[in-house]
Amino acid sequence: MLRVEKLAFAHPRQTVPYEFSLLAHAGEVTAVSGASGSGKSTLLDLLAGFLVPISGQIELDHENLVPLPPEQRPLSLLLQSESLFEHLSAASNIALGLPRHTLKAEQRQKIAAALAEVGLDGLGNQQAGTLSGGQKQRVALARTLLRARPVLLLDEPFSALDDETRVVIRELVRTLTVRHRWHTILVSHHANDVETLASRRYVLRDGQLLAI
Numbered sequence: 001m002l003r004v005e006k007l008a009f010a011h012p013r014q015t016v017p018y019e020f021s022l023l024a025h026a027g028e029v030t031a032v033s034g035a036s037g038s039g040k041s042t043l044l045d046l047l048a049g050f051l052v053p054i055s056g057q058i059e060l061d062h063e064n065l066v067p068l069p070p071e072q073r074p075l076s077l078l079l080q081s082e083s084l085f086e087h088l089s090a091a092s093n094i095a096l097g098l099p100r101h102t103l104k105a106e107q108r109q110k111i112a113a114a115l116a117e118v119g120l121d122g123l124g125n126q127q128a129g130t131l132s133g134g135q136k137q138r139v140a141l142a143r144t145l146l147r148a149r150p151v152l153l154l155d156e157p158f159s160a161l162d163d164e165t166r167v168v169i170r171e172l173v174r175t176l177t178v179r180h181r182w183h184t185i186l187v188s189h190h191a192n193d194v195e196t197l198a199s200r201r202y203v204l205r206d207g208q209l210l211a212i
């Protein structure tokens with residue numbers, strides 16, 4: 001379980017600090033919605049370690065994550081339009097999720113398995129810049145698979161997709177979350193995404209997360 005407890009933070013000139021508390025379970029999508037400027041990105045930045053809290057806890061299965069720098073935190077971040085290296089192949093982008101010392105044969109096998117799992121069989125050699133928006137999100141999810149980190153942070157991950165692709169990628173996120181027991185935190189303005197995916201929901205209002 002991911003437990004955020006009274007995590008406090010204030011931006012410069014912010015008079016009343018945020019105080020975030022949240023529970024997210026393995027194998028479930030936990031949604032956070034809220035008005036523009038309510039602090040959703042601030043929450044994700046705190047979880048990812050890009051911002052340092054004043055006080056409070058972030059615990060994953062009782063391990064305190066607050067002292068860990070971003071690269072050592074057991075989480076992956078997936079954004080609206082994924083930052084792939086466009087000149088590299090899909091497979092090379094996915095390989096970035098593997099530890100550096102991984103042997104070539106093992107790399108090939110793991111990349112092929114990840115490509116198959118996200119429905120991109122046979123597209124490993126295609127240059128990332130030539131993939132569709134949905135295919136790019138699949139590549140990003142495949143990279144996340146290989147990173148094998150138990151927390152997935154999603155920041156409006158479906159916003160750049162057309163309606164049909166959105167439904168398919170949403171289902172893929174759900175399937176992978178359940179299969180790999182990820183603690184998936186979805187930040188979204190879209191009621192439909194929240195309705196269809198989330199087991200737990202919070203709304204960010206007046207600097208706090210309210211369970212709804």
Ligand SMILES: Nc1ncnc2c1ncn2[C@@H]1O[C@H](COP(=O)(O)OP(=O)(O)OP(=O)(O)O)[C@@H](O)[C@H]1O
Pocket residue numbers: 011012034035036037038039040041042043
């Ligand atoms: N570096 C900063 N310095 C000062 N204030 C900041 C900084 N970053 C964000 N803020 C302010 O903190 C508040 C929350 O911003 P944040 O980006 O977390 O909101 P959000 O809910 O993600 O908004 P949106 O949905 O529009 O992306 C806003 O009022 C914003 O102006």
